[in-house]
Amino acid sequence: MLIEEVRAFQRLGLRHVLLQVLSFASVISSGLMIWKGLAIITSCESPIVVVLSGSMEPAFHRGDLLFLTQDSSEQYKTGDIAVYKIPGVDIPIVHRVLETHDVPPTIDIRRYTRSMTQPEPSANVDSSEQYSQLLLTKGDNNSVDDIVIYRGLEWLERKHIVGKVRGSLPYVGYVTIAMHSLPKQLSSARERAFGKSKSPRSPTTRTHRDGGS
Amino acid sequence: MARTKAAAPSTSSEKARSPSPDPADRPLGPLAVTVPASEREEVKVNNANMTELKNACDDAVKRFLSRPELFKQIYLHTDVRLALGWLSVFVAAGTAFYGYKVDFEKSKPVVTIGLIVYILLTITSTLYAYFIEGDTIFVGKRKTFSKRVSFTVELERITLSSSTIPVSKSSSSPSYSVALHYVRSTNGGKTLLGRGRTKGAAPYTKFFDDKGVMHQEAFEKWVGGLVETSMDGKAA
Numbered sequence: 001m002l003i004e005e006v007r008a009f010q011r012l013g014l015r016h017v018l019l020q021v022l023s024f025a026s027v028i029s030s031g032l033m034i035w036k037g038l039a040i041i042t043s044c045e046s047p048i049v050v051v052l053s054g055s056m057e058p059a060f061h062r063g064d065l066l067f068l069t070q071d072s073s074e075q076y077k078t079g080d081i082a083v084y085k086i087p088g089v090d091i092p093i094v095h096r097v098l099e100t101h102d103v104p105p106t107i108d109i110r111r112y113t114r115s116m117t118q119p120e121p122s123a124n125v126d127s128s129e130q131y132s133q134l135l136l137t138k139g140d141n142n143s144v145d146d147i148v149i150y151r152g153l154e155w156l157e158r159k160h161i162v163g164k165v166r167g168s169l170p171y172v173g174y175v176t177i178a179m180h181s182l183p184k185q186l187s188s189a190r191e192r193a194f195g196k197s198k199s200p201r202s203p204t205t206r207t208h209r210d211g212g213s
Numbered sequence: 214m215a216r217t218k219a220a221a222p223s224t225s226s227e228k229a230r231s232p233s234p235d236p237a238d239r240p241l242g243p244l245a246v247t248v249p250a251s252e253r254e255e256v257k258v259n260n261a262n263m264t265e266l267k268n269a270c271d272d273a274v275k276r277f278l279s280r281p282e283l284f285k286q287i288y289l290h291t292d293v294r295l296a297l298g299w300l301s302v303f304v305a306a307g308t309a310f311y312g313y314k315v316d317f318e319k320s321k322p323v324v325t326i327g328l329i330v331y332i333l334l335t336i337t338s339t340l341y342a343y344f345i346e347g348d349t350i351f352v353g354k355r356k357t358f359s360k361r362v363s364f365t366v367e368l369e370r371i372t373l374s375s376s377t378i379p380v381s382k383s384s385s386s387p388s389y390s391v392a393l394h395y396v397r398s399t400n401g402g403k404t405l406l407g408r409g410r411t412k413g414a415a416p417y418t419k420f421f422d423d424k425g426v427m428h429q430e431a432f433e434k435w436v437g438g439l440v441e442t443s444m445d446g447k448a449a
Contacts (some may be wrong), residue, residue, distance in 0.1 A: 022298045029305030033331050035449055036312055040325055045317040072318075 038073030044070035044163040050173030055139030063174040081165040092162050095137040102131035133158050244437035256427040264388055267419050270389050271350045277433050284353030289329045290346045300439045301334040348374035390414040395443040409443035
């Protein structure tokens with residue numbers, strides 16, 4: 001098969017091959033640019049996310065697509081649905097804001113957080129007029145707030161927030177879930193076929209824990 | 214002499230203004246060059262797909278006219294599209310990579326610039342393909358030693374554009390329409406020797422059988438006839 005390709009390449013010439021590869025590469029690059037463009041417009045690192053767990057039912061179900069925006073000067077209010085990322089955890093979590101505390105700029109916010117992160121040099125020179133915020137979140141379908149998920153933090157800070165949810169589409173997110181779980185399903189099927197011993201932590205409990213149910 | 218009257222024929226009049234010039238007077242036409250049957254590769258397409266039919270015909274024209282004794286293809290349009298396209302791919306890749314490596318907030322200005330450059334390149338490429346390239350499928354030139362005057366070089370330039378005429382009231386099958394523009398000059402392009410504009414259309418059924426195999430000799434004969442008509446200076 002490779003020989004045929006090489007012969008075709010010689011016959012058709014370099015330009016033809018370059019054109020073919022270009023049409024493939026330009027599809028990928030236009031997808032990339034659309035994603036980046038969306039991120040710039042919404043000013044949000046990850047403007048579209050997929051709900052993985054059922055902790056926000058009945059508002060959002062697993063497999064829903066969420067559209068986020070982020071405005072650094074925005075004050076979050078109780079009732080907003082926010083997506084946040086705990087440092088050290090890969091997967092962002094989407095829950096509702098339960099409490100907000102506005103800390104005036106004259107006070108160092110780190111007094112109120114058991115933050116593990118290094119102090120930022122700009123924290124004391126913060127001359128912005130706005131107040132910085134401390135947030136507490138909770139999933140609608142959960143019985144307790146998210147303190148356990150914060151892994152030692154007492155409050156969420158604005159810098160942990162990826163964005164605020166503006167809209168959603170049901171079911172579309174299953175495409176992404178399928179794409180991510182397919183390798184795992186394939187490897188676990190392979191394990192079963194070849195009789196490999198199961199690892200103590202199976203994939204299902206991991207996603208539940210990180211999804212914050 | 215019949216030759217001087219044929220030097221500047223009308224480009225759009227229906228009747229030929231001059232008696233046809235001696236075929237030996239003008240450079241080799243495509244019909245005079247034959248291709249041995251063993252060199253042909255079978256071309257088979259999906260009969261129902263108009264895009265495939267047109268592309269097969271376009272490719273056949275390019276193969277036909279770029280044979281060694283005939284025209285040499287000028288790749289200007291292709292190269293411009295390739296250059297703009299690959300440049301935009303690299304800009305996109307660079308921007309995405311930068312956005313991946315650097316923190317989101319800090320990377321925003323550079324990513325925005327990269328995005329704008331990408332959009333501009335894409336728009337330029339699209340406009341070029343639509344307005345400047347248009348329907349053109351082949352641009353070729355040829356330099357031959359003049360038969361009339363010794364030691365001069367004649368330069369010919371041929372441009373072919375093609376389109377598909379879809380099914381309409383007058384025809385029951387889609388047709389392949391070809392428009393040719395041929396210019397023959399000498400003295401570095403300063404002296405015009407001949408010019409021809411030809412148009413022709415034929416239904417696809419003439420060249421493709423019901424299985425989708427292309428009858429290349431018939432197609433080449435038709436196209437060659439149109440090219441030679443153009444070279445002779447007659448408006449078809």
